[in-house]
Amino acid sequence: MAEVNLESVVKRFGDVEVVRGIDLKIANEEFVALVGPSGCGKSTTLRMIAGLEEVTDGVISIGGRDVTDVAPKDRDIAMVFQSYALYPHMTVKENMSFGLRQQRTPRDVIEQRVSEAARILNIEELLSRKPKQLSGGQRQRVAMGRAIVRQPKVFLFDEPLSNLDAQLRVQMRTEIKRLRQKVRTTTVYVTHDQVEALTLADRIVVMNKGRIEQIGTPHDLYHAPATQFVAGFIGSPSMNFLPFEMKAEGDGLVMQLGQGLVLPVPAERRARYAGLAGRGDLLLGLRPEHFSAAREPLPPGEAAFDTVISIVEPVGLESFVYFRMADTEICARLPPDSGAQEGRPMRLAADLNQMHVIDTRTGLVVS
Structure with missing residues (x-):
């Protein structure tokens, strides 16, 4: 078993606390992505799991073994940078087999592992080349192959695709997904690209200012974010936020958004938001795909309004x-035939x- 557990892990650089007491349990064979903005602590967390950064406080274990003070080479991990x-x-x-040769692994075992990894990654014809003769995507495959041949308990990826152009990133995401189907090893994957996290991970850990904001499946984080930060970070383009005041109106609730724009709260949501009546410190969150050209009659739960399109x-x-x-x-996010034209009025829903x-007082999504 190769579960990874972090218990109350803290990392300080001098007086600056960059990881603030995080708890995280990663199951055996699970693929977990750490995401967040620059400086949130995700790479530092990965480096602590690898043993490349000392843990200021807390415990890290791999496969039930406390590795907090164990040297990187003795943790049975492989890292792709x-x-x-x-x-x-x-x-x-030679690059792929270097680690095995350092461990004095028998030659026949090295040959077998390198051949198998090259086959999995489709780089068999590249084995005799040197790095300068390879493209960026091919070099990244070699780096992944070097990790695979070690057959570690845990794979650690530190933003492995960030140096590639957009087309290669898409291609390599597919390659990693394919690799994942063939090699079921516990994986911790750090990225600033939420698309990578959403497409690759079993679960995503969203970090912010050294803390974990939310842990969940890609579906959960996208459709049921726990905080405004997660709601705004996951999804591209990001969620729209509009300030409003919740008001009681007869048996229902309405949202007063300013400039006379009033939107009714759908009937099935009234009970959820009933306690917010009279509150003016609220935000309405709607993703871009939840707007459309208004239709008649409006489907239940949709509200129409008039606006002027500024940019398409x-x-x-x-x-x-x-x-x-x-x-x-x-x-x-509208279909190209929606009729939206710059500078022209349009009725949307x-x-x-x-x-x-x-x-807004707590930053939490009301559930």
């Missing part, structure tokens, strides 16, 4: 359409069945 870290004077085969960004199968709604700039309400 952002910079590939290949030896330029060695061939691909065609991106192929869809367009990102920008407009103002109650003095807030909004981004909507917001699907309030998908709304999120955020309490």
